[in-house]
Amino acid sequence: MSVETFEITATSRSDAGKGASRRLRHQGQVPGIVYGGDQSPQSINLSNNEMIKHLAHEAFYSHVLELKVDGVAQSVVLKALQRHVYRPGIILHVDFQRVVAGQALHVHVPLHFVGDERSPGAKRGGVISHLLNEVEVSCLPKDLPEFIEVDVSALDIGEGLHLSDLSLPAGVSLLALSHGESGNLSVVTVVPPKVDQTETPEAG
Numbered sequence: 527m528s529v530e531t532f533e534i535t536a537t538s539r540s541d542a543g544k545g546a547s548r549r550l551r552h553q554g555q556v557p558g559i560v561y562g563g564d565q566s567p568q569s570i571n572l573s574n575n576e577m578i579k580h581l582a583h584e585a586f587y588s589h590v591l592e593l594k595v596d597g598v599a600q601s602v603v604l605k606a607l608q609r610h611v612y613r614p615g616i617i618l619h620v621d622f623q624r625v626v627a628g629q630a631l632h633v634h635v636p637l638h639f640v641g642d643e644r645s646p647g648a649k650r651g652g653v654i655s656h657l658l659n660e661v662e663v664s665c666l667p668k669d670l671p672e673f674i675e676v677d678v679s680a681l682d683i684g685e686g687l688h689l690s691d692l693s694l695p696a697g698v699s700l701l702a703l704s705h706g707e708s709g710n711l712s713v714v715t716v717v718p719p720k721v722d723q724t725e726t727p728e729a730g
Contacts, residue, residue: 532580532591536560536572556617560593560602563624570595577617581607585672588635590625601625601667603633625667632701635671636660639714641679647716652683658713661689662701669697678714686715 536558539550550557556574561567580586586604593602606621625631642654661674674692681687689700689711702711 532583532586532589534572534576534580534591534593536570536593536595538596539569539571551616551618556620558620558622560595560600560622560624563626565624568595572620574615574617577620578615581617584636588633588670588672590667590670591622593622603631603670627667630664630666631670632662632664633670634660634662636673637676637713638673639676639678641677644679645681645716647681647683647685650683651719652716653719654678654681655715655717656713657715658711661692663694663698664701665698669695671695671698674698676714678716681714681716683716683718687713689713 539557550571551574554574555571556577558570558572559567560570589603591602591604592599594600602622602624604620605623606619608618608620610616610618623631637656637659639654639656642648645652645654648654663671663674665671674694676687676692678687689702692700692713694700
């Protein structure tokens, strides 16, 4: 687990509606909500620039964050994020879920692929194709991994790894498998190299 910490500053807000949200965005603010735990949902606003800086770090998406609302700190995870369609530097809305010790979280965690250069398939010209970039896990806050490592160093052409092949940290389970979905869903595969099918002109 990473020891990196993220602190977010926010203020509570009472105004709601599309008009209020537009005014906030014009002021460089992002409307949002924090919910969960034994407290009622709370509407907040926070700095767009601050959020953009945090979002540049992959760990921000799968990390327990410290959110200070009107100076009062609480632990949360990022649950949903809506960006402007044509201007990704503008965040339209953000959702945080409160973290409660002893209560399981459902969080999307990125996959980190390692061993590409040692893969027999890659050495023979095969292409390592990543079919999933993240998975949703269930775990206690203390067990939340920053990422899950996927070792492809033993894969040859035509071989791959499935959800059931992933090596998970202690206390972490895949939500897809918990819901009864097949562990045969492919995560990564090594496909054959493309063959140049350009025909050679026949001699006249």
